[in-house]
Amino acid sequence: MIRFRLFKDKTARLTMLGITIFSLFFLLLIGIGLFYMSLPILREKNIWTLLTSANWKPFKGEFGFLPYIISTLHVTFIAIVIALPFSLLTSIYLIEYASKRVNNFFSPIVDLLSGIPPVIYGVWGTLTIVPFISEKIAPHFVEFSTGYSVLAGGIVLSVMIIPLLISIFCEVFSAIPNEMREASLSLGATKWQTVKKIVLRKSMPGIVAAIALAVSRAFGETIAVLMVCGNIPIIPSSIFDACYPLPALIANNYGEMLSIPSYESALMMAAFLLFIIIVFFNAISRLILNRIERRYQV
Amino acid sequence: MQSTNSLQIENKDENIIADSALDSYVVNPHIRVANLNLKIGDNHILKDINLNIPPKKITCIIGPSGCGKTTLLRSFNRMHDDSPNVKITGKIFVDDENIYDENIQVIAIRKKMGLLAQRPCPLPMSIYDNVIYGPKLHGAWQRRKLYENTKHYLTEVGLWEEVKDRLKTPANQLSIGQQQRLCLARGLAVEPEIILGDEATSALDPISTKKIEELFVTLKKDYTIILVTHTLRQAKRIADYIAFMYLGKLIEFGTTEQIFNHPQKQLTKDYISGYFS
Numbered sequence: 001m002i003r004f005r006l007f008k009d010k011t012a013r014l015t016m017l018g019i020t021i022f023s024l025f026f027l028l029l030i031g032i033g034l035f036y037m038s039l040p041i042l043r044e045k046n047i048w049t050l051l052t053s054a055n056w057k058p059f060k061g062e063f064g065f066l067p068y069i070i071s072t073l074h075v076t077f078i079a080i081v082i083a084l085p086f087s088l089l090t091s092i093y094l095i096e097y098a099s100k101r102v103n104n105f106f107s108p109i110v111d112l113l114s115g116i117p118p119v120i121y122g123v124w125g126t127l128t129i130v131p132f133i134s135e136k137i138a139p140h141f142v143e144f145s146t147g148y149s150v151l152a153g154g155i156v157l158s159v160m161i162i163p164l165l166i167s168i169f170c171e172v173f174s175a176i177p178n179e180m181r182e183a184s185l186s187l188g189a190t191k192w193q194t195v196k197k198i199v200l201r202k203s204m205p206g207i208v209a210a211i212a213l214a215v216s217r218a219f220g221e222t223i224a225v226l227m228v229c230g231n232i233p234i235i236p237s238s239i240f241d242a243c244y245p246l247p248a249l250i251a252n253n254y255g256e257m258l259s260i261p262s263y264e265s266a267l268m269m270a271a272f273l274l275f276i277i278i279v280f281f282n283a284i285s286r287l288i289l290n291r292i293e294r295r296y297q298v
Numbered sequence: 299m300q301s302t303n304s305l306q307i308e309n310k311d312e313n314i315i316a317d318s319a320l321d322s323y324v325v326n327p328h329i330r331v332a333n334l335n336l337k338i339g340d341n342h343i344l345k346d347i348n349l350n351i352p353p354k355k356i357t358c359i360i361g362p363s364g365c366g367k368t369t370l371l372r373s374f375n376r377m378h379d380d381s382p383n384v385k386i387t388g389k390i391f392v393d394d395e396n397i398y399d400e401n402i403q404v405i406a407i408r409k410k411m412g413l414l415a416q417r418p419c420p421l422p423m424s425i426y427d428n429v430i431y432g433p434k435l436h437g438a439w440q441r442r443k444l445y446e447n448t449k450h451y452l453t454e455v456g457l458w459e460e461v462k463d464r465l466k467t468p469a470n471q472l473s474i475g476q477q478q479r480l481c482l483a484r485g486l487a488v489e490p491e492i493i494l495g496d497e498a499t500s501a502l503d504p505i506s507t508k509k510i511e512e513l514f515v516t517l518k519k520d521y522t523i524i525l526v527t528h529t530l531r532q533a534k535r536i537a538d539y540i541a542f543m544y545l546g547k548l549i550e551f552g553t554t555e556q557i558f559n560h561p562q563k564q565l566t567k568d569y570i571s572g573y574f575s
Contacts, residue, residue: 100382179419183481186375186413187432187488188405197431202422 031275038269041262050269056233058257063266065273067233071150071243072277074236075225076218078154080211083162088207090162091169096195107170114163122227125156130228138240145240148230153243156224161214168213172206173199205292212285216278222247246274324539327391328353328492328522329374334388336369336378343369345546347388351539356514356523358533358554361543362574367526370543371494374524375411376404392492409436412485414498418477420469421484425461428469428480432488451483455513475506482513493517495525499532511536530570534558542566 041050041063053064094103133155134147176199184194200207230242231252249270258264327350336344344366351357359367369378376397378384389396397407421428429448430438438444448465452458457479461472469480478498485493495514499507514523515536527533533540533554540557542550542565550557550566561567568574 177419179415179417180421182377182413183415183419183421183484184431185380186377186408186411187435187484188409189435190405191380193435198421 031272031279034268034272034275038265038272041265041269044262054235058260058263058266061262063262063269065246065270067235068244068246068249068270069273069277070235071229072219072245072247072274074150074239074243075153075157075229075245076215078150078239079157079161079218080215082154082158083165083214084211086158087162087165087169091166091173092195092199094166095170095173096191096199107167110163110166110170114167118160118221118224119227121156121160122224125152125224125228129155133240142238142240146230146242148228148242149240150229150236150243151239153225153229153245154239156228157218157221160221160224161218164217165210165214168210169203169207172203172210175206176202205289208285208289208292212282212289215281215285219274219278219281220247222251226251246270246277250274324350324352326353327351328393329524330389330391330394331370332389332391334370334373334390335386336366336373337385338381339383343546344373347548349541349548349551351522351524353522354518354520355538356518356525356536357539357541358537359524359526359541359543360528360530360533360569361549362569363528365543366546367543368496371496371524371526374492374494375408375413377413379404409488410490411492411494412482412488412490414478414482414485414493414495416497417501418474418481420472420477420480423469424466425469425472425480426465428484429487432484436488447487448483451486452480454486454517455479455483456509457483473506475502475509478502478506478510479513482510486517490521492522492524495523495527497526497528500528507532530572542569544569 045063050063050065051069052066053062054066055062055064056067094106098106129152130147130149132147133149133152134145137151138145138147138149180198180202181194184198185191189197225245226248229245229248231244231248232242233244233249234241236243250267253263254267329349329351331347331349331351334344334347335342347370359370361367372378373386374390374392374397378386386398389398391397392407392410395402421431423431426448429451430444433444433447438447449458449462452461457476460476461480469477472480478501482493482498493514499510502510511532514525517523518538525533525537537554540552540554541548542557542561542563544565550561550563552562556562557566558570561570
């Protein structure tokens, strides 16, 4: 009897181990697959030229990925810059200041926001943000902008990741033991001092992890960004210029015009680049996280 | 041990007429609790507490679990302010100021009292930063002075020799007993007049406990110390005065000698002799 129970125990463990390895395997499989698919163009062209050229003329056989890479980084950066203060302050308010009732009222709404399909954000961006930028904001800075721009992409993207950030930040702040706040308060700290010096400090690893997750999400977001960012393969010179992030490139073109030589392979390479960027970014944030954890000993 | 005659009856004061009788009259109390009632929701936690805490003595609050000791202690530095559903009526005077008065700044109140929690709770920073956390909050900035202060208070709690070479290391690497002494030093560094201890030794080993207890005894020449404790023996060892609470009421208050040797109330007698705990 005991032997049977032990057998079941072992089986359960091995099964779960197998499944875990399988999901890791997926990551590897996708990476290798993408690399393999982009091999033709890598054989044909110098990788350095591919990465640093701004010319994207598939018909002439010129594939420069620089505009796409820069656009992706640009839009994501703007999204994070906008979303971070918003979500950080909101979650500080919800966890540290607001009463339970306010909190109970807000959290389902935040969850709802993160559940809205991206395409709706895209439509909303096209109908409100794009004209707003074109008519109200851009004229103050540049001569002309259609509104389909890096900024529009960044704003729409930030609205999409704000709910995600808020819900993770709220988790992170709630995880901080109350005694720690009380220790600070009992020394005569105000709430704000406690938040600044204790809560934020203690939750720094969690905050970084949340940002990393949000950035990864932002890198990959396709539809909503694609609808508002203009999709012109140029290196944007200001945030009011159109841009063309990697996911948009793939989504817009894959399945069409595949008769052009090397085109499919070029798109696969775009996917591979996106994959690399995200993996690379995650690795870096992991490193930063380790550093912070060691430094603050939390 | 304090003798009974250090207690005097002060008839002038009308604010306090406690049914626990004459014992609760202390001349020039540092903290004076008058008709304090505290409710959490519909739960009546503290019922008509009247208590005078003498200055520069150790007062222990004893009583079985759930009798409201900790709640009472926390109401001294208004730690209930942020808890939802807590309703407090009555007054607590610290140096003749009602701390629940509208004009009182809660920060000023808390600066007057150092709170030592049940489990030591070092802040997520270095040992040194832990000690200067309080002073810096209140505007101290001169490095030299901060350092001198740190040295002074760490010495006062007997930690200086143990940590002077690793002031910059994270505070949570200390042993739990050291952490509690660090927390005490941190509390002292804001120059309070009163030390509140909420079962401050219950998480510690006997040796650390002994150290903390000795500290309290030395510190009472400068500070008014109020301790909530679970262990009668601890109260007997270090307390000058004892307040016995039961089910939210203050049953009896008196010198340690009185409470342990001549308790007035049957409940106190039963508790002291261990019929219930």
